[in-house]
Amino acid sequence: MDDPGRMMGGGLMPPQPYGMTPQGEAPPGNENEPRKQDIGEILQQIMNITDQSLDEAQARKHTLNCHRMKPALFSVLCEIKEKTVLSLRNTQEEEPPDPQLMRLDNMLIAEGVAGPEKGGGAGAAASGSAAAQAGQPDNAIEHSDYRAKLAQIRQIYHQELEKYEQACNEFTTHVMNLLREQSRTRPITPKEIERMVQIIHKKFSSIQMQLKQSTCEAVMILRSRFLDARRKRRNFSKQASEILNEYFYSHLSNPYPSEEAKEELARKCGITVSQIASWFANKRIRYKRNVGQSQEEANLYAAKKAARSAAYNSAPSPITSMDSLGYYD
């Protein structure tokens, strides 16, 4: 008999399935190659995106977004980010209020530039009341001039500030849109967007600080120009000159007002006692220099005084005290 076993044995030889690989380790090299290539390509496209025209870029973006590898790329980026974000964690610094900026802000408010719009400024009001004992057209004129200039500065300041504010907002929304759009392609947390916004604001606020700086400078210059006595001399008001001249020509024989008289004149003219003294010193020396020419003026004021005396005699005015010194001559 035959040997079925043999047959069996031979027959049992497992058939070699050609071309049939055990599943699993099949084409790792085979498919990895094109994937790498894809990513490189995609990255290249991303890099090039800024060089392209808008329409083109739009189209490319679209194809990128629809690319079958996009989710993979996204997750890779996520992974990378996961690793690096830890190192970025602590870059979250508290925003310390800049002392310099606060100084500028305080000053602008104090000067009435940054504060309430039509308040007129506390400083101006204070100095105004300090000098408001007697009606003083002189100071009032100077003050209104000062106020006008200050208002001008304030207007420009607010104008510029608003401009910056607007530009900042515009830029911020622009960047936010950009980031939001990019967040479809790469992972961006809201925190990051917030941080970016903060950075932008910081940049713009530094520009604003420059504005505040120069505004402060302008205010300082304005102050020194108007409020410093010596810098820019201002003539006394017509009224003050009248009063002084009347006194001078009424006391031509002895044009040396006493301390009390000086105070009275200072009060009436709205200037200081030392200014009165200075005025009389100048007047005396300049009168003496050319008595002839001053004679006309002397007559003028003598006539005025006479007229005033007559007016007083018929209807006494509420003005009192030292004024009566002008009566005799």
Place this chain on the structure above:
DNA sequence: ATTTATGATTTGCA
């Protein structure tokens, strides 16, 4: 642009 008027400062005197 130049001159004059005028308020402020400086100097020296008593």
Place this chain on the structure above:
DNA sequence: TGCAAATCATAAAT
């Protein structure tokens, strides 16, 4: 310290 005189600096007029 208060003043005269000279001088400075700027506003106002020419």
